[in-house]
Amino acid sequence: MPQDRYDASTLVLLGNPSLDEVRLTSRPESASTARRLTLAVLRLWSLPHLGEDCELLVSELVGNAVRHTGARTFGLRMLRRRGWIRIEVRDPSRALPCLLPVRELDISGRGLFLVDKLSDRWGVDLLPRGKTTWFEKRVVER
Secondary structure, eight states, rough: OOOOHHHHHHHHOOOTTTTTEEEEEETTTTTHHHHHHHHHHHHHHGGGGGHHHHHHHHHHHHHHHHHHSSOOOEEEEEEEETTEEEEEEEESOOOOOOOOOOOOOOOSHHHHHHHHHHSSSEEEETTTTTEEEEEEEEEEOO
């Protein structure tokens, strides 16, 4: 099956986070689903070269939502505007994620460190009920 058909079927089956927020269950295996959706949308946008970084970064945001919020579900959304893409993970917790200093031998706590290093911008928007943690990557328009 050609890759674009696989991507289209993924987006039809699971939802397209570039059109509307996709709700995922708060389980570790949802990181895999979020990565598949992210890669499918990036290919749809003709930006597959951003896939490796975005796949890692969305995994980190999803991991934080699953491990630290106690939520049953979270939302994934992807936005594109001229020169930028933005990937958002929304959860019902208002607890803010913390960027911790990371030492060479640390085995945990590297998630936001990676988001900080590999994204062009990232942040958290508090909502009346929850928060949206997001990152952005610069896109060179052709």
